[in-house]
Amino acid sequence: MAINRILxxxxxxxxxxxxxxxxxxxxGVMTEGAKMSINPFDEIALEEALRxxxxxxxxxxxxxxxGPSDAQAQxxxxxxxxxxxxxxxxxxxxxxxxxxxxxxxxxxxxxxxxLVMLGKQAxxxxxxxTGQMLAALWNRPQATFASKVEINGxxxxxxxxxxxxxxxxDVDLPAVITVDLRLNEPRYVKLPDIMKAKKKPLDVLTLxxxxxxxxxxxxxxRYDAPTxxxxxVLAPDVATxxxxxxxxxxx
Amino acid sequence: MNRILIVxxxxxxxxxxxxxxxxxxxxxxxxAQVDVVVLGSAAVAAQAATxxxxxxxxxxxxxxxxSQLAAVLAPQIAALVREGYTHVFGPSTTFGKDLMPRVAAxxxxxxLSDIMAVESDRRFRRPIYAGxxxxxxxxxxxxxxxxxxxxxxSFGEVxxxxxxxxxxxxxxxxxxSHTRFVSMTxxxxxxxxxxxxxxxVSGGRALGSADQFKLIEQLAATLGAAVGASRAAVDAxxxxxxxxxxxxxxxxxPQLYIAVGISGAIQHMTGxxxxxTIVAINKDADAPIFESADLGLVGDLFSILxxxxxxxxxx
Numbered sequence: 200m201a202i203n204r205i206l207x208x209x210x211x212x213x214x215x216x217x218x219x220x221x222x223x224x225x226x227g228v229m230t231e232g233a234k235m236s237i238n239p240f241d242e243i244a245l246e247e248a249l250r251x252x253x254x255x256x257x258x259x260x261x262x263x264x265x266g267p268s269d270a271q272a273q274x275x276x277x278x279x280x281x282x283x284x285x286x287x288x289x290x291x292x293x294x295x296x297x298x299x300x301x302x303x304x305x306x307x308x309x310x311x312x313x314l315v316m317l318g319k320q321a322x323x324x325x326x327x328x329t330g331q332m333l334a335a336l337w338n339r340p341q342a343t344f345a346s347k348v349e350i351n352g353x354x355x356x357x358x359x360x361x362x363x364x365x366x367x368x369d370v371d372l373p374a375v376i377t378v379d380l381r382l383n384e385p386r387y388v389k390l391p392d393i394m395k396a397k398k399k400p401l402d403v404l405t406l407x408x409x410x411x412x413x414x415x416x417x418x419x420x421r422y423d424a425p426t427x428x429x430x431x432v433l434a435p436d437v438a439t440x441x442x443x444x445x446x447x448x449x450x
Numbered sequence: 451m452n453r454i455l456i457v458x459x460x461x462x463x464x465x466x467x468x469x470x471x472x473x474x475x476x477x478x479x480x481x482a483q484v485d486v487v488v489l490g491s492a493a494v495a496a497q498a499a500t501x502x503x504x505x506x507x508x509x510x511x512x513x514x515x516x517s518q519l520a521a522v523l524a525p526q527i528a529a530l531v532r533e534g535y536t537h538v539f540g541p542s543t544t545f546g547k548d549l550m551p552r553v554a555a556x557x558x559x560x561x562l563s564d565i566m567a568v569e570s571d572r573r574f575r576r577p578i579y580a581g582x583x584x585x586x587x588x589x590x591x592x593x594x595x596x597x598x599x600x601x602x603x604s605f606g607e608v609x610x611x612x613x614x615x616x617x618x619x620x621x622x623x624x625x626x627s628h629t630r631f632v633s634m635t636x637x638x639x640x641x642x643x644x645x646x647x648x649x650x651v652s653g654g655r656a657l658g659s660a661d662q663f664k665l666i667e668q669l670a671a672t673l674g675a676a677v678g679a680s681r682a683a684v685d686a687x688x689x690x691x692x693x694x695x696x697x698x699x700x701x702x703x704p705q706l707y708i709a710v711g712i713s714g715a716i717q718h719m720t721g722x723x724x725x726x727t728i729v730a731i732n733k734d735a736d737a738p739i740f741e742s743a744d745l746g747l748v749g750d751l752f753s754i755l756x757x758x759x760x761x762x763x764x765x
Binding site: 215218219220221228295296300320323324325326328330331332333335338339340341342346356359362363364365366367370371374379381418421422423424431434436437438440441443450 | 521524547585673706717
């Protein structure tokens with residue numbers, strides 16, 4: 200069985216290299232004017248989906264974003280990387296992970312994909328929840344933190360990066376896979392592909408169209424800066440460093 | 451009255467130290483009874499029963515739990531929680547990160563990831579943006595259950611002088627067969643565990659090659675320390691990913707952390723900010739790591755590391 204289609208989550212986040220700070224009044228974080236990018240883990244998920252398709256093991260790759268209208272830019276980049284079409288579920292306020300998972304679940308009902316691939320976490324809220332929640336709502340397998348993905352008919356063999364080393368699981372399709380850093384190195388987008396991507400379909404949906412009413416289950420009280428560590432002292436040479444460590448009872 | 455259920459992490463015979471740290475977090479929640487569920491052996495349940503502050507250990511023995519798969523464990527935990535728990539905590543390890551959101555979704559409950567401090571029974575602190583921002587978040591009063599993972603580096607272990615009762619349970623829950631364990635490749639187990647070691651020596655991209663990364667391993671061996679690595683060193687293939695320290699790797703809190711050839715990107719620093727003492731060795735005096743290090747040494751790691759190892763081993 201070849202996989203019919205792979206759904207890939209693409210989240211728009213503040214770029215990895217931007218140092219984010221809380222606002223002075225603690226009401227939020229300063230992201231105005233910051234460079235925005237595809238969440239790096241999602242880029243890896245997309246790269247893997249594209250490779251599966253290029254090996255002839257899947258027929259279509261659909262990228263899905265949940266976010267503001269501006270998130271179309273990241274979906275266009277994903278189309279330029281090679282995705283076949285895109286869906287933006289447009290929301291003005293960020294959804295909590297459980298509602299994000301409900302959105303993906305509704306899209307699964309519409310698209311009936313055999314495989315859903317997501318980044319293991321988004322580098323803005325660092326939640327690491329959506330893929331696992333989606334797998335629960337869908338009542339299907341999850342293979343999180345994937346560093347290797349092999350499609351064998353209706354079974355996917357996934358190697359997972361876990362604390363103790365590498366764990367290998369077999370999961371029946373359909374399934375949810377969330378990806379870790381070492382799975383692959385995403386391709387660069389070439390100019391002709393950016394031009395081509397402009398003609399690829401990008402549908403914009405609303406939560407109402409999917410029958411979802413978002414629910415606020417928690418609220419931010421305040422955004423603080425972390426407590427900074429004190430700057431220490433420099434040792435002039437190895438002997439002094441070692442003496443200082445010995446004094447402090449550390450070696 | 452709050453009732454907190456902690457999901458124990460174990461390897462079949464030994465309780466992981468992360469569980470004792472979750473208890474440490476849970477006992478800070480006001481007006482709470484703290485229970486632990488062990489989906490595993492009586493031996494592990496007996497260890498959990500010694501954790502100070504635990505009222506009851508619920509042991510669920512089922513061969514289906516041998517591989518500790520999230521899809522298999524989650525429905526059992528959800529069934530227990532429905533019996534009247536207000537909070538479910540698990541460690542923020544790969545085990546807990548994998549499992550707890552699945553539990554939360556089955557319970558239609560919100561999850562707070564990586565809680566680092568307890569402010570009330572509904573209000574917690576957690577890091578976001580790689581630790582650049584600390585979010586104080588409160589769960590709405592209409593939510594009957596709160597699921598959370600506990601940032602283990604933020605909490606010490608409770609003592610092991612408790613004597614909780616152990617209740618053996620059988621759960622009538624349909625378990626899936628769509629996920630099957632194939633194999634586990636253990637990392638090098640001669641060395642101390644990165645997550646619990648008192649001393650950690652970490653190397654960065656400046657090590658230059660997997661071969662030269664051995665200088666880190668030699669210093670670590672001399673100190674009886676665990677080995678860590680920056681994401682850059684892992685990406686370059688100098689060290690395996692399970693040694694990665696930082697936002698996308700392990701969050702650790704050793705007594706002594708020696709960072710060698712690591713510039714100190716925020717994504718790395720977020721993994722070590724609870725270390726008691728940070729030592730930085732780097733040839734670039736302007737490297738950001740020196741802003742956070744307690745002790746620093748500017749110089750060439752290829753001469754410093756052998757000298758340090760040699761001086762230590764000749765003592």
